[in-house]
Amino acid sequence: MKKRMLKRVVPITMISFLSLSPFQSVVYGEGKIDIEADAAILVDADTGEILYKENEDELLGIASMTKMMTEYLVLEAIHDGKIKWDQTYKVSDKVFLLANAPGLSNVHLLENESYTVRELYDAMVIKSGNGAAIALSEVVAGTEGEFVKRMNQKAKELGMEHYQFVNSSGLSNYDMFGYHPEGTGVNDENMVSAEDMATLAYHLLKDFPEVLDTSKLPYKYFRKGTSEELLMKNTNALLKDRSSYYKGADGLKTGTTPFAGSTFTGTAERDDTRFITVILDAKDEYGQPSSAARFIQTVELLDYGFNEFKTFEYSLDDVDKKKEHLLPVADGVESEVKINLAKPIKMRLNQNKKNKIKVLFKPDSKKLNDKGELQAPIEKGEKIGELIIDNPPKYEYIVNKKRTETKVDVYASATVEKANWFVRSARKIEEFIGKLF
CATH class of the missing domain: 2.60.410.10 (D-Ala-D-Ala carboxypeptidase, C-terminal domain)
Structure with missing residues (x-):
């Protein structure tokens, strides 16, 4: 276990109340939270303090939240000067097939066409383009198989403990038409615990805060003024001008597959206070997987954080x-x-x-x-x-x-x-x- 209690040299008075639910959730406050999901967590983005948790160490499917690790490695490569925003990528056969496959979240990429790293990155972050994510993995590492190795190595470096990355996009490998990365199996899935998704979000925000410049955009045109023009709608419904607007929300990533259910890693900032939330496989009131429920439950976690906790000076x-x-x-x-x-x-x-x-x-x-x-x-x-x-x-x-x-x-x-x-x-x-x- 990587989470540690603060050490004391004198007896202390616990100032938090622990509230146990059937999900074995732990609440560090006085408010009431009712989360219907396989796992959830609320974290102070500044200190890394856990303010709420349930089933936080269980290895579960994350679907397109996988792209957060892809974002991290792309931004790291940009920062290290290994790739540039304006460099171009020519679409490979694999990317062309998966970027145009019916039923998959995508910005369609043309065969033999070239796209900039910036265009691919925006398509991945805003529209959750799977083909764009795979294209970026090839830009950074040459092949998606090599990129997956780097994803798992980076997870280890960041202190994550419960994780399995098998591709760059978050697709189920069996949906990749036999193009799943070398070294992975056709039935393999991207899986990470709620706490480790919060850990990834924590480091992404600390190391590359510019990630929010893109993740906060509710809409953006892809190749505006060309025959490929597309108005991309952000999959995060909490953003301004979206269906479930929440003040201060500016990231990070949704995910949906039959295996993972509806998932969401969110973040919001108000008055210089920022929180990170993770919901894995959100359920509605009838216990059924629900896309809307992940946002409703995220709002409940964020409200708990902003309403119950304040920063005090001594x-x-x-x-x-x-x-x-x-x-x-x-x-x-x-x-x-x-x-x-x-x-x-x-x-x-x-x-x-x-x-x-x-x-x-x-x-x-x-x-x-x-x-x-x-x-x-x-x-x-x-x-x-x-x-x-x-x-x-x-x-x-x-x-x-x-x-x-x-x-x-x-x-x-x-x-x-x-x-x-x-x-x-x-x-x-x-x-x-x-x-x-």
């Missing part, structure tokens, strides 16, 4: 609101020094739990004398301790590295020089007399 004010954040300094020219933070601690929490967090200031023991006081001299900007969240929330993450900071350095905001011998002696005499009287 500072020295949360240690003591009555003080001006002054600490006494022993043997200094000044008897105290003002302290401040490099930055506040930011945490995504259930909004009703903000005041449950315990914040402490922990001074650096090396800066203290035997009496536990700050010892002069002190330099401006010198680290003198840390602000610490003493009872961090218990969350799981889709990535190994803990990304939510639970402490931040505290600095002196001024220099306090050490007082001379005469001043120190006078203070000690004054202190002694004070104790006598």
